[in-house]
Amino acid sequence: MSDKLTDKTLVDFLDALASSAPAPGGGSVAALSGALGAALVSMVCNLTLGKKKYAGVQGEISALVEQSEALRHELTDLLEADVQAYTGVSKAYGMPRDTEEQKEVRSAAIQEALKGATIVPMQVAETCVKVLELCTPAAEMGNVYAVSDAGVAAVMAEGGLRSAALNVIININAIKDQAFVDQMRGKLDGLLAGKPELKDQIYDLVVEKL
Amino acid sequence: MSDKLTDKTLVDFLDALASSAPAPGGGSVAALSGALGAALVSMVCNLTLGKKKYAGVQGEISALVEQSEALRHELTDLLEADVQAYTGVSKAYGMPRDTEEQKEVRSAAIQEALKGATIVPMQVAETCVKVLELCTPAAEMGNVYAVSDAGVAAVMAEGGLRSAALNVIININAIKDQAFVDQMRGKLDGLLAGKPELKDQIYDLVVEKL
Numbered sequence: 427m428s429d430k431l432t433d434k435t436l437v438d439f440l441d442a443l444a445s446s447a448p449a450p451g452g453g454s455v456a457a458l459s460g461a462l463g464a465a466l467v468s469m470v471c472n473l474t475l476g477k478k479k480y481a482g483v484q485g486e487i488s489a490l491v492e493q494s495e496a497l498r499h500e501l502t503d504l505l506e507a508d509v510q511a512y513t514g515v516s517k518a519y520g521m522p523r524d525t526e527e528q529k530e531v532r533s534a535a536i537q538e539a540l541k542g543a544t545i546v547p548m549q550v551a552e553t554c555v556k557v558l559e560l561c562t563p564a565a566e567m568g569n570v571y572a573v574s575d576a577g578v579a580a581v582m583a584e585g586g587l588r589s590a591a592l593n594v595i596i597n598i599n600a601i602k603d604q605a606f607v608d609q610m611r612g613k614l615d616g617l618l619a620g621k622p623e624l625k626d627q628i629y630d631l632v633v634e635k636l
Numbered sequence: 637m638s639d640k641l642t643d644k645t646l647v648d649f650l651d652a653l654a655s656s657a658p659a660p661g662g663g664s665v666a667a668l669s670g671a672l673g674a675a676l677v678s679m680v681c682n683l684t685l686g687k688k689k690y691a692g693v694q695g696e697i698s699a700l701v702e703q704s705e706a707l708r709h710e711l712t713d714l715l716e717a718d719v720q721a722y723t724g725v726s727k728a729y730g731m732p733r734d735t736e737e738q739k740e741v742r743s744a745a746i747q748e749a750l751k752g753a754t755i756v757p758m759q760v761a762e763t764c765v766k767v768l769e770l771c772t773p774a775a776e777m778g779n780v781y782a783v784s785d786a787g788v789a790a791v792m793a794e795g796g797l798r799s800a801a802l803n804v805i806i807n808i809n810a811i812k813d814q815a816f817v818d819q820m821r822g823k824l825d826g827l828l829a830g831k832p833e834l835k836d837q838i839y840d841l842v843v844e845k846l
Binding site: 448633 | 785
């Protein structure tokens with residue numbers, strides 16, 4: 427049997443999530459939310475390709491689905507990577523701390539692991555932004571019968587971004603390397619800027635077309 | 637092999653979602669998003685139960701996890717019900733329309749099926765609101781080490797609500813029974829009112845506690 431989270435059934439994944447096991451948790455959900463958004467963009471494209479009514483946008487839609495599928499696969503990989511990074515942090519916290527030397531080694535290992543556990547949700551956040559940006563052309567050009575799916579895609583992509591952001595913040599709050607912290611905070615602020623508004627804009631466009 | 641969507645692996649569910657098959661689609665994702673939120677509330681509770689530091693809130697947390705688990709199971713059932721309702725609409729549209737009588741029978745069947753396909757996402761929306769309302773006590777009283785999970789839960793519950801709303805609107809726009817339409821619009825407006833603000837409030841509370 428595979429150990430991969432993405433090989434679990436939805437029911438088993440939800441059970442594992444609800445349990446007191448620390449992983450999977452919100453970090454995995456952030457990646458999954460983005461992957462659901464990317465899959466819905468692909469769905470809209472796949473319902474548009476080959477349709478006479480949309481003959482004029484076949485090239486654009488082909489390019490769009492290529493991007494959304496690549497992002498979907500990145501996000502499913504990141505879902506697994508998040509659990510690995512989280513496990514790394516847990517292992518570092520579990521290191522012996524009986525002597526001064528052990529304490530130093532452990533502390534350095536924790537700091538290193540926390541950086542890894544920051545970088546993964548940051549990648550999730552970045553990838554969710556890319557998915558969100560595909561939702562505008564999907565809603566504008568895609569099959570109008572699937573336009574609500576483009577709206578749901580935007581909600582899930584922005585939800586993945588906001589969820590990933592919480593997982594970045596929780597980790598950087600424990601990191602002592604101030605230069606790294608500042609760099610990550612700056613990057614996160616840039617990713618978040620204007621995205622709730624973009625999501626609402628796509629949502630309103632979708633409601634208008636329904 | 638089970639035909640249930642929730643017995644699919646995450647990878648297979650995402651593949652099915654991305655395909656041109658009309659179901660699963662945004663309606664299923666709305667229910668799944670709510671279920672992910674409910675599971676995260678349960679996780680926060682399960683990481684709080686039995687912990688000395690939280691001895692004072694064990695009763696409240698026990699009651700909370702009972703509610704979140706019930707809502708999670710309702711939402712996984714609604715995920716299946718959404719596909720059934722969607723299939724009902726497709727079947728009705730596929731009915732013969734060669735004679736006037738057939739046209740009338742088909743039209744009545746479509747209208748009936750559309751009502752079913754409106755009621756399911758409305759139930760998803762209602763259940764997501766209930767999940768969202770559990771996120772405040774989870775963030776306030778739950779294990780502070782899992783507070784980011786309470787924040788992600790709020791994002792997913794509100795995302796499920798907004799996604800379900802699109803699926804309600806797309807169906808009522810095709811329904812001719814004006815009394816039903818007005819009733820559904822009123823109900824939906826009530827469910828949506830103040831919820832983005834509540835989500836942001838919980839999110840800000842979580843960021844403060846991180």
